[in-house]
Amino acid sequence: MTDRNAKRLLELLRQPGNDECADCGLKGPEWASYNLGVFLCTTCATGHRKIGSHISKVKSLKLGKWEDPEVEVLESGGNRLVAKKTERFVPACYRRPKPGDPHVLIEQWIRAKYERREFETDTCKDYTRGEMRGHLMKKAKDENKYFPRYFILSEAENCLKYFPKEGAKEPKATIPLSEMNVCLAPAKMHQDNGLQISYIVEGSTRHVYLYHESGHVIINWYMAIRSAKLNRFMVAYPSASETELVPFLCTDFALEGYLSKTGPSEADGYRKRWFILDHRKLMYHTGQMDAYPKGEIFLGHKDDGYAVELGAPKNCKDQGFTFHLVTPERTFVFSASCREERDAWMAALTAVLARPLRPQDNLMAVSLVRKRAGKFSLDIFSLAQ
The missing domain is CATH 2.30.29.30 (Pleckstrin-homology domain (PH domain)/Phosphotyrosine-binding domain (PTB))
Structure with a gap:
């Protein structure tokens, strides 16, 4: 890289928005896509490599040899300008990745922006339709084995149901959206596309572990649950904005x-x-x-x-x-x-x-007190036998 191009890149990195990764926001990007015109961190640059050089051509800012036309693309683009196109219609329910987030979330965000170009038009996404159906692999309750189960998410019915197979009349469980949290859990599950759903049943928390071989599919389910919960919140709290309600959707464990x-x-x-x-x-x-x-x-x-x-x-x-x-x-x-x-x-x-x-915190406290009281009564009954 010539001294002139090195100085041009340094000047570009000083511009607002270019000092952090275009996809996850990590400060101090060390890579760039010289056909898309964005600056990237090492993790997101790896994601760009996965989608292929026919979509994104990445190069190290420090070690790569930069030619004039490549630097010119970055000069005419830049993170903020490119984002105005690639992120124009990101739904409020969509979780934008941050540094350290699971790789499946980062990779699918990159694919959605640059490969599928999901956010360049204001069209309804699969995960914002209020309903989703399909098979996911579910961990058995008492053993470390996974079995295919058929899932139906219904915003209208305010629930997620799963069945032993497609066409079964009765669900194995019906999970109210209001009682449910969903988070990505690949490290704990040792599944790249692992998903954990937690909800309250009979006063106790129940954990359900799911995965799908496709990262695109599992992220669509994740976003669909967030979308359904957000829309239910908008009905329940009409005076609140989407921005105010998004933090109360599905959250990772602290x-x-x-x-x-x-x-x-x-x-x-x-x-x-x-x-x-x-x-x-x-x-x-x-x-x-x-x-x-x-x-x-x-x-x-x-x-x-x-x-x-x-x-x-x-x-x-x-x-x-x-x-x-x-x-x-x-x-x-x-x-x-x-x-x-x-x-x-x-x-x-x-x-x-x-x-x-919050009011819902007090409801949780009452539920846990009742659960402890019930357990205490059961222990006394057992001792009496």
Whole structure:
């Protein structure tokens, strides 16, 4: 690359919008597509390579040899100008990827923009029609095997149903959209196109794990659920804008990982559990992909007797990197594997306890109290037998 072209590229990178990746927003792009005219991070440049050089030709800004015509394309384009065309009609329900998001989300965003050109016209997308049907692979509740199931998403009926096979009369389950969260979970599931649905059934959280061999298909399902939920919200809250409602669609879990947990008795030992922090609910499971949590802890506000404190409480064994969660009902004691994990969990929980409660949070608290009361009654009945 000539010194003149190197200076031209540096000047382009200083322009607003070009200082971050055109597709995920990561600061400091190190690549560019010299036929599309956009600057890219390393991860998104890999995504561009996957869609093929007939659509996007990428080159390193530092190591590549840049010719005058290639630099001229970038000068006439740039991230913001190209986005005005490729992102003109992105639906409000569509989740735009951010740095660190699952690869399937990033790749399908890139394909949607440059290969399928989905957002250049204001036409109805498959995932915004309010209904979707098709087969997905679903994990069995009690074993690590997947089986094909037929799914129907209906915005009109406010639910997602799945059947043992297409044409079956009765669904295996009907999941209300209002009770459902969906998130991408490829790392945990060891499936590139893994999807996790969580919902409330009989006062307890149920997790369903799905995948499809096609990333395009699984992202369409993901966006279709978001679209249906958004449209239902727009009806329920007519004075709110789409921008205000989008954050309340489907969200990734705030934090997941293994912690050791001890029981309510001082004599209880620590047991390894998989924890999920979901809004104001802390769930713990025996394994990463259990269908149901072993326990669910409501996280109220710090002014109502909730707190996160370093170390173990008095008369409780400190296993190292220990901290405890204080609630009005009891104190939960946890141990992380290292200082960084402990600090991350403490920071995440403290942030939750500082947030004001919403009306739906109070409903969740009532549900979990009823669940604990029911379990207590069952334990008393069992002891009496």
